Amino acid sequence: MTFVVRLVLALAFIVPLGAASLHAQTFGPSGPGGGAGKPTPGADKPAPVPTPGPVFRPTTTDVTPPPAPPPTTAGADWGNSQVDVVYAEPQDPRFRPIRERLMRRQVLEQLRLFLSPLRLPRKLLVQVDQCNAEQRPYQPGGAVTICYEYIAKVAQLVPPTQQIGAPPPESMILGAVIQQVLHEVAIATFDILDIPVWGRERDAADKLAGFIMVQFGRDVALRVMVGAARYFELSERQWTQADFASEQAPEAQRFYNYLCIAIGADPATFRFLVDQNLMPQRRAQRCGNEFLSLRQAFVQQILPHVDVQLLKRVQSATWLMLDEPK
Amino acid sequence: MKPTPFRSMTSRFKMRCSKIVAALAVAAAALLVQTPESAAQPRPQELAANTRVIIDYIDPMLRFPRSQATLDRLRKRQVLEELSMFLSPLRLPRVLRIRTKSCGVVNAFYDRSEWAISLCYEFYEHLEQIAPQTTSPQGFTRDEVVVGGFIDAIFHELGHALFDILQVPVFGREEDAADQLSAFLMLQFGKDVARTTIKGAAFTYLNNRNPRSRAEYADEHGTDAQRFFNYLCLAYGGEPEAFRDFVDNGVLPKARADGCARENQLVRRAFAKTILPHIDVDLMKQVQSVRWLRPSDGRTSK
Numbered sequence: 001m002t003f004v005v006r007l008v009l010a011l012a013f014i015v016p017l018g019a020a021s022l023h024a025q026t027f028g029p030s031g032p033g034g035g036a037g038k039p040t041p042g043a044d045k046p047a048p049v050p051t052p053g054p055v056f057r058p059t060t061t062d063v064t065p066p067p068a069p070p071p072t073t074a075g076a077d078w079g080n081s082q083v084d085v086v087y088a089e090p091q092d093p094r095f096r097p098i099r100e101r102l103m104r105r106q107v108l109e110q111l112r113l114f115l116s117p118l119r120l121p122r123k124l125l126v127q128v129d130q131c132n133a134e135q136r137p138y139q140p141g142g143a144v145t146i147c148y149e150y151i152a153k154v155a156q157l158v159p160p161t162q163q164i165g166a167p168p169p170e171s172m173i174l175g176a177v178i179q180q181v182l183h184e185v186a187i188a189t190f191d192i193l194d195i196p197v198w199g200r201e202r203d204a205a206d207k208l209a210g211f212i213m214v215q216f217g218r219d220v221a222l223r224v225m226v227g228a229a230r231y232f233e234l235s236e237r238q239w240t241q242a243d244f245a246s247e248q249a250p251e252a253q254r255f256y257n258y259l260c261i262a263i264g265a266d267p268a269t270f271r272f273l274v275d276q277n278l279m280p281q282r283r284a285q286r287c288g289n290e291f292l293s294l295r296q297a298f299v300q301q302i303l304p305h306v307d308v309q310l311l312k313r314v315q316s317a318t319w320l321m322l323d324e325p326k
Numbered sequence: 327m328k329p330t331p332f333r334s335m336t337s338r339f340k341m342r343c344s345k346i347v348a349a350l351a352v353a354a355a356a357l358l359v360q361t362p363e364s365a366a367q368p369r370p371q372e373l374a375a376n377t378r379v380i381i382d383y384i385d386p387m388l389r390f391p392r393s394q395a396t397l398d399r400l401r402k403r404q405v406l407e408e409l410s411m412f413l414s415p416l417r418l419p420r421v422l423r424i425r426t427k428s429c430g431v432v433n434a435f436y437d438r439s440e441w442a443i444s445l446c447y448e449f450y451e452h453l454e455q456i457a458p459q460t461t462s463p464q465g466f467t468r469d470e471v472v473v474g475g476f477i478d479a480i481f482h483e484l485g486h487a488l489f490d491i492l493q494v495p496v497f498g499r500e501e502d503a504a505d506q507l508s509a510f511l512m513l514q515f516g517k518d519v520a521r522t523t524i525k526g527a528a529f530t531y532l533n534n535r536n537p538r539s540r541a542e543y544a545d546e547h548g549t550d551a552q553r554f555f556n557y558l559c560l561a562y563g564g565e566p567e568a569f570r571d572f573v574d575n576g577v578l579p580k581a582r583a584d585g586c587a588r589e590n591q592l593v594r595r596a597f598a599k600t601i602l603p604h605i606d607v608d609l610m611k612q613v614q615s616v617r618w619l620r621p622s623d624g625r626t627s628k
Binding site for chain 1: 503
């Protein structure tokens with residue numbers, strides 16, 4: 001009984017937050033019938049107007065109107081976030097447009113809101129910075145860093161011509177960046193909350209990131225999970241003997257790990273992955289169990305660190321942003 | 327008659343130094359040499375079996391008559407009886423079945439629907455087949471491969487069983503987690519046991535083939551090469567002195583080796599938080615002091 005209640009709370013926590021911070025701002029209505037931001041009866045405020053379009057548009061010429069404030073203005077008062085965010089000034093001028101775009105979209109501010117119910121015993125700095133590498137792995141006690149180089153690389157991976165059936169480029173960019181942010185935050189969370197991690201840590205971080213990514217509802221899950229997988233597909237390289245000594249998994253493994261979480265979470269929606277041979281049947285059969293085990297780990301280890309009071313405020317504050325479930 | 331390596335050393339000392347110094351040297355050497363493998367160690371039989379572990383040597387299928395010899399060998403060695411004693415500190419909330427049987431394939435597996443570990447005769451026979459006659463070109467001995475390889479299969483499946491029965495949170499890939507538990511256990515019985523078992527486990531992934539198609543990466547197991555490095559990394563992280571040679575000779579690349587102490591630490595933390603609460607610590611210490619491996623293990627006695 002308690003288990004069920006807690007699980008419902010967990011999902012309630014993740015779904016509205018995700019819908020608020022990502023769906024409304026980032027995705028916007030995808031076309032006629034997109035239907036974001038439908039007010040719920042009883043809402044005392046009009047729903048903020050979602051800004052359409054991707055966060056990271058690969059062109060630099062886009063002039064976007066200032067975005068709507070974060071969907072839950074109440075968030076400014078939550079005040080409890082242990083997460084500080086910084087858009088570090090890059091030395092390389094190439095990265096300035098990326099920085100400006102991220103700031104304009106308030107990407108880190110939204111992440112901060114998103115993470116605020118997570119009770120961290122210390123401050124955690126999440127920054128975007130120039131690393132002179134694609135990644136700057138989290139060090140115990142340190143900051144979470146997303147590198148401008150990584151975002152630039154992701155944007156460059158967009159194929160010149162759109163293949164039929166492939167996810168749109170903005171989904172790939174979005175999925176890749178969201179998975180990177182959540183992956184790094186997951187590693188920091190394991191460290192800060194002293195969470196037992198069985199399995200290779202970086203795979204565990206991918207799984208926790210993927211678990212969160214599939215809690216935003218069907219449409220978001222489709223975009224970010226397939227987008228992230230598409231990124232791993234496009235960035236795939238040939239691994240040879242000594243490469244396998246890496247503590248990071250090969251891109252192809254990560255591709256399947258993410259898709260397996262998606263299938264485990266929502267078999268009906270992601271059935272097409274199996275039908276189109278993107279996921280071998282043999283693995284697909286196991287994804288349901290893999291997902292259950294992941295959810296059990298989340299409920300046991302992460303949920304106790306979630307602030308329930310804040311969770312309720314988050315719940316009520318973001319209800320009006322939630323799409324009609326499909 | 328047991329010639330000990332430090333006897334000759336002390337005689338040389340005696341010629342040069344005073345008797346007091348020599349006596350101190352003997353005492354010091356004796357301390358150093360007193361590894362957990364010394365003869366004074368208790369035998370497994372001093373431990374009671376875990377009553378919640380049900381063991382069974384199942385007769386091989388009639389079409390695999392040669393597995394009868396494997397069964398006889400395992401039974402004579404009391405592999406399952408000793409495994410049950412090994413597990414005596416574990417407080418299991420339900421019964422765990424462990425059986426040896428013929429499977430028709432080289433395998434070992436845990437079945438959630440039966441709470442049962444199955445160790446296939448074919449797997450043991452496979453180890454005997456792939457093990458070098460004496461020592462492989464890379465320095466792996468026959469004993470290491472047969473003993474370490476078999477213990478690894480047992481511990482790996484035990485990992486799956488414990489994750490299931492004890493409802494252990496597993497954030498990473500469970501197959502890797504089971505390998506980690508196996509390697510971690512191997513490192514808790516002194517350097518000699520660690521060398522034998524880790525090397526044996528690693529050998530089974532040594533002559534690996536890497537995926538040739540992208541679909542092979544969909545496997546929920548890591549690639550053989552990944553698993554090879556995972557074992558060596560946890561071993562080097564836990565016992566840097568005993569496994570330094572793998573770093574010095576470049577088998578375990580430096581880039582990975584540098585993080586191995588931390589990787590080992592993460593596994594230790596996970597074990598302490600999720601499995602240790604189900605363990606009787608006093609009994610565990612007894613289990614750790616027992617001499618589990620015998621010099622004859624892994625040798626085919628006719």
